[in-house]
Amino acid sequence: xxxxxxxxxxxxxxxxxxxxxxxxxxxxxxxxxxxxxxxxxxxxxxxxxxxxxxxxxxxxxxxxxxxxxxxxxxxxxxxxxxxxxxxxxxxxxxxxxxxxxxxxxxxxxxxxxxxxxxxxxxxxxxxxxxxxxxxxxxxxxxxxxxxxxxxxxxxxxxxxxxxxxxxxxxxxxxxxxxxxxxxxxxxxxxxxxxxxxxxxxxxxxxxxxxxxxxxxxxxxxxxxxxxxxxxxxxxxxxxxxxxxxxxxxxxxxxxxxxxxxxxxxxxxxxxxxxxxxxxxxxxxxxxxxxxxxxxxxxxxxxx
Numbered sequence: 001x002x003x004x005x006x007x008x009x010x011x012x013x014x015x016x017x018x019x020x021x022x023x024x025x026x027x028x029x030x031x032x033x034x035x036x037x038x039x040x041x042x043x044x045x046x047x048x049x050x051x052x053x054x055x056x057x058x059x060x061x062x063x064x065x066x067x068x069x070x071x072x073x074x075x076x077x078x079x080x081x082x083x084x085x086x087x088x089x090x091x092x093x094x095x096x097x098x099x100x101x102x103x104x105x106x107x108x109x110x111x112x113x114x115x116x117x118x119x120x121x122x123x124x125x126x127x128x129x130x131x132x133x134x135x136x137x138x139x140x141x142x143x144x145x146x147x148x149x150x151x152x153x154x155x156x157x158x159x160x161x162x163x164x165x166x167x168x169x170x171x172x173x174x175x176x177x178x179x180x181x182x183x184x185x186x187x188x189x190x191x192x193x194x195x196x197x198x199x200x201x202x203x204x205x206x207x208x209x210x211x212x213x214x215x216x217x218x219x220x221x222x223x224x225x226x227x228x229x230x231x232x233x234x235x236x237x238x239x240x241x242x243x244x245x246x247x248x249x250x251x252x253x254x255x256x257x258x259x260x261x262x263x264x265x266x267x268x269x270x271x272x273x274x275x276x277x278x279x280x281x282x283x284x285x286x287x288x289x290x291x292x293x294x295x296x297x298x299x300x301x302x303x
Contacts, residue, residue: 009114010292013197017204026205035106035202042195043105044166045188047126050109050119051170052179061244063124065254069237070125070133073100073228081221090144093137094266094276098283099225100233101129102260105163106199107291111256113196115299121253127171129263130164138269145273206264207289213282221276225262225283230290234259234298252302259294261287 020026026034074096081087081095102108108122159165173180213222237258241251262284270280 005114010110010200013110013200014204014207017201017206018208019204020201021205021208026201028209031202031205031209034198034205038106038195038198038202040162042191042193042198043109044162045191046109046119046195047105047163047166048170048173049185049188049192051123051127051167052173054120054123054170054174056174059120059124061241061246062121062250062254062257063128064244065237065241065246066125066257067128068240069233069258070100070102070128072236073233076232077225077228080224085221087221090141090273090275091279093140093144094270094273095221095225095279095283097133097137097266097269098262098276098280099228101133101263101266102229102233102257103263103288103291104129104257104260106264107203107288108257108260110196110200111260111292111295112253115295115303116249116253116256118249118253121250122257123170125257126163127167130161130167134164134265141269141273141275145275203288210285211281213285218276218278218282221279222282222286225279226286226290229262229283229287230259230294234294252299255302256295256298259291259298261291 017026017031021031077096077099078092081092087095102125104122104125108125109119112119112122179185234255238251238255241254246254262280264284267277267280267284270277
């Protein structure tokens with residue numbers, strides 16, 4: 001009953017966002033505004049509150065499984081796409097990220113909260129992606145495309161990213177085990193409570209407003225990235241986690257996190273650098289549409 005209640009809660013919030021978009025209350029601009037409020041205000045507060053409570057020693061298995069599954073899918077995409085379609089480095093990079101970089105900061109938090117019952121299961125993946133994978137990817141894109149503003153500018157953007165800043169603050173709190181005073185934590189907790197509803201409504205509106213799939217001429221690359229993201233990545237994460245002795249709710253969290261859709265910020269990077277935009281957009285849409293049914297199957301199998 002708890003599992004069904006969790007999924008019903010998520011679906012209702014998504015349906016509200018879709019209904020608001022369908023009736024015209026939310027258009028593309030207002031949907032983005034809703035997502036930006038969540039991104040710049042509510043989610044960073046949630047990150048500080050959540051990561052600050054993580055017991056880092058207990059997250060080691062999760063981190064290894066997350067990193068291993070990400071690496072396997074990224075490398076698999078790069079090798080196959082290079083051999084099959086002769087894709088260049090920037091396009092390979094964005095396609096590889098679309099096949100392995102999960103939407104842990106938005107939909108992942110909601111699924112972790114209402115399906116797994118523990119938001120902290122997505123924290124190792126968040127830290128790995130935000131503090132290592134994304135910075136490295138932006139540096140490579142800057143160097144290979146010449147469309148960025150250089151390595152320093154890329155690093156500056158990362159340091160200005162509210163989720164990165166919040167993750168670092170939360171990590172410091174987790175390491176030091178320092179609890180900020182109540183006048184600091186109370187506003188953060190209030191803002192954090194708005195994060196998941198805003199994420200899910202923005203997500204529902206985005207689904208309703210998204211263009212159809214399959215018209216961009218990159219169906220092979222999109223199919224490859226989607227299969228790696230939805231099928232291979234959860235299986236690899238499960239295999240690594242089981243081999244490390246992870247079990248119970250922790251195992252469920254690892255596998256469901258790996259099955260999350262491709263992160264929407266991959267499309268933002270693709271747009272900024274003008275590489276693999278169609279592959280990123282369509283992979284994100286396909287994996288997003290498939291993620292909730294897939295999470296339900298995983299939860300029924302492992303929950």
